[in-house]
Amino acid sequence: MTDVLKHRFREQIMVMFGREPKKPAVIAPEAQKIHLYKRGNRDLITEMLHARAHAVHDNKWRNRRWATLIIANLLFVVSFYFDIQLLEGALTASRFAGFHLADLNSALQVMLAHKHIITNLLIGTGTVLVLWILLGGRAYCSWVCPYHLLAEWAEKLHLYLVKKKLVTDQTIDRRLRSVFWVIFAVLAAATGYTVFEAISPTGILSRALIYGPGLALLWVLALLVFEVFFSKRAWCRYACPIGLTYGVVGIISPLRIKYKLDGCFHEGDCRKVCLVPHVLDTVIKGRAVDVEVPIGPDCTRCGLCVDTCPTGSLTFEVKGLSKLL
Amino acid sequence: MNDADTKVGAGGTASASSPHEMGTAPLSRERRQQARRRVLRTILLTGGVLGAALSGFLPLVYARTQRLRPPGALDEKDFLASCIKCGQCVQVCPVAAIKLADLVDGIGVGAPYIDARAQACDFSCDAVSCILACPTGSLTYTKPDFLPVRAGAAMAAKPILLAKEQDAEPTLNLAERIGVARLTRPETCLAIQGKGFKGQARGPGFKGRLRYMAVDRWKPIKVADHPYDVAECDLCVRECPVKGAISIETVFAPDGSKRKSPVVHEPCVGCGVCEMICPVEPTAIEIVPREVWKTS
Numbered sequence: 001m002t003d004v005l006k007h008r009f010r011e012q013i014m015v016m017f018g019r020e021p022k023k024p025a026v027i028a029p030e031a032q033k034i035h036l037y038k039r040g041n042r043d044l045i046t047e048m049l050h051a052r053a054h055a056v057h058d059n060k061w062r063n064r065r066w067a068t069l070i071i072a073n074l075l076f077v078v079s080f081y082f083d084i085q086l087l088e089g090a091l092t093a094s095r096f097a098g099f100h101l102a103d104l105n106s107a108l109q110v111m112l113a114h115k116h117i118i119t120n121l122l123i124g125t126g127t128v129l130v131l132w133i134l135l136g137g138r139a140y141c142s143w144v145c146p147y148h149l150l151a152e153w154a155e156k157l158h159l160y161l162v163k164k165k166l167v168t169d170q171t172i173d174r175r176l177r178s179v180f181w182v183i184f185a186v187l188a189a190a191t192g193y194t195v196f197e198a199i200s201p202t203g204i205l206s207r208a209l210i211y212g213p214g215l216a217l218l219w220v221l222a223l224l225v226f227e228v229f230f231s232k233r234a235w236c237r238y239a240c241p242i243g244l245t246y247g248v249v250g251i252i253s254p255l256r257i258k259y260k261l262d263g264c265f266h267e268g269d270c271r272k273v274c275l276v277p278h279v280l281d282t283v284i285k286g287r288a289v290d291v292e293v294p295i296g297p298d299c300t301r302c303g304l305c306v307d308t309c310p311t312g313s314l315t316f317e318v319k320g321l322s323k324l325l
Numbered sequence: 326m327n328d329a330d331t332k333v334g335a336g337g338t339a340s341a342s343s344p345h346e347m348g349t350a351p352l353s354r355e356r357r358q359q360a361r362r363r364v365l366r367t368i369l370l371t372g373g374v375l376g377a378a379l380s381g382f383l384p385l386v387y388a389r390t391q392r393l394r395p396p397g398a399l400d401e402k403d404f405l406a407s408c409i410k411c412g413q414c415v416q417v418c419p420v421a422a423i424k425l426a427d428l429v430d431g432i433g434v435g436a437p438y439i440d441a442r443a444q445a446c447d448f449s450c451d452a453v454s455c456i457l458a459c460p461t462g463s464l465t466y467t468k469p470d471f472l473p474v475r476a477g478a479a480m481a482a483k484p485i486l487l488a489k490e491q492d493a494e495p496t497l498n499l500a501e502r503i504g505v506a507r508l509t510r511p512e513t514c515l516a517i518q519g520k521g522f523k524g525q526a527r528g529p530g531f532k533g534r535l536r537y538m539a540v541d542r543w544k545p546i547k548v549a550d551h552p553y554d555v556a557e558c559d560l561c562v563r564e565c566p567v568k569g570a571i572s573i574e575t576v577f578a579p580d581g582s583k584r585k586s587p588v589v590h591e592p593c594v595g596c597g598v599c600e601m602i603c604p605v606e607p608t609a610i611e612i613v614p615r616e617v618w619k620t621s
Contacts, residue, residue: 088416088417088458090410090411091411092411092435093411094411102409102460103409106409106410110406110408114407118469121461124460170363170366171366172367172370179371180371192406193382193385194405194406194408194409194410194432195379195432196378197410198378198434203410204435207435211412214425214427214428215428218428219377
């Protein structure tokens, strides 16, 4: 990894914790060349833009992701309903074919509150940790978390209302998520109760799907209403400590989105569909520090940008694997 | 208020695309206002989420519900601290005795409990499989050393499961009781009144199930499908799954007259079968959750 990319890697970790992305100070010469070329050939680029203004946009990755998310959650439901013991438990902790799995954030809350870790919990947490290091940290959010899917639909409703000029997206300070993470960790350790678990929409929804609905769904509904009428994707963006936990795991994950500077026209469609547009600051004209830039750890690897990008400048990548092939 | 918000918000998005170009130049009035609103919204969300989270403590403060926890449960506070709310205990129970608490339980939302009157734990699984299923040790065969055992909570001896009495290993691996049965309404108890009982213990609509050894050791059936006809009611004693936990004894009433009464003994683990099977409404015998055995 070059120095500019190393610097960006560290920068992106800070961005995950809530810092606003900054304009880069140093840009690799190869990338600078492309930036200058693009600046000098605006007419040519406009022409090319016009030529593929109506590029077909499919939902390949979104459909794959929704299918995965629904199947993963249905596995829990079906497993209990038909008593086939394939995936027992809920998203907070489960057993896949008898093997323990424990959600990283739930396990962390329990460890902090109870201050005692039994072997099974350690095995479950370790397994899930390795799993999401391989699968890309916050990929858990967009590929598994049931709240994410509901929030995506709520976002569509929100965007419709925005178009009708009935609501506007009220942004909130992103540092809040880190603050919440600390608050809930401290609350668990200090009070001895897993306070966050009581309001975790992921846990509530997962249990509601498997064991039947309850009043706790009202809290999830309240969050969705807040997101539709007030602040777009507020829970995932500004509050959820689960997302941050998996984000930290994603720092060392080889699976990520890669941005290629040369083909990009910088129209910013990717940033419009992105849940975490601060990780896509690199696609802004003149910002890319190198010709190829991996997207930071807060990225949920949802693939919406990959689907949206008309030039194929954003792709899934497994670090090391592409070199090997 | 809302209108003003919208205008500022809309104006803000147009100029927000290049925040880095602002440098250290003095902020415009509009921008300052926008920043202030953002801070207010941040505080609003903080308050909302924390308020919701902390309101979970209210049911604890008021101690609204005394839940009967599944067998092997740690003491209440440790139980709530360690339960990861996954419901694996729910999934393994052959009689579906375990339910998950809802919003009204606050911090305890998603934590398992047993409503013994509706469906008691009858140890149909033979091996306390809910304990085996628990991934965090909230339900445990043996407590970790640093957790104290309350006096009277520990069983004097491993309870003997009547269903397993002929097996090589007849005991239940249960070190502590989850409660103790108590005759809370003796005046309604049929045994005390010297009455018998005929029919379905809890009526035809009752969905609760029980393992009847005489019917099928491995398949619990509906209590409604197993009518009784007894000259003197002893259902609680008859169906108690634990050896020596309850018996019908002759006792002396305050006026000196002799009468029959169910009497609970030390081996009672608090499973709740007596509470479920009691044919009078409301039940004459109940489990007091987390109660310890008191030697008087």
